[in-house]
Amino acid sequence: MPKAKQPLTARQVFARNLRRARRLQDLTQEQLALEADMPRAYISRVERGTINISMDNADILAKAVGVPLRDLVDPAKFQGLDDAA
Known part of the structure; x- marks a missing residue:
């Protein structure tokens, strides 16, 4: 039986x-x-989820991409968008 997706x-x-x-x-x-x-390497690690990010840095990145921070922590946001784009 397949395991439930975490x-x-x-x-x-x-x-x-x-x-x-x-x-x-x-x-x-x-x-x-x-x-x-x-640093670009830091952005890469954040996007791969291999580093814990501070709230301050999360807020800076949210502003840099022009979206509210709450959207970046909402599991339903950006759902269905092609991740390979």
């Missing part, structure tokens, strides 16, 4: 939604990094 963690939701919001704005990770004044 719900995404808050970190995974933020990572997925940030990546999708960035792509909707047609921004590269480098452009987002410049806008947010953060």
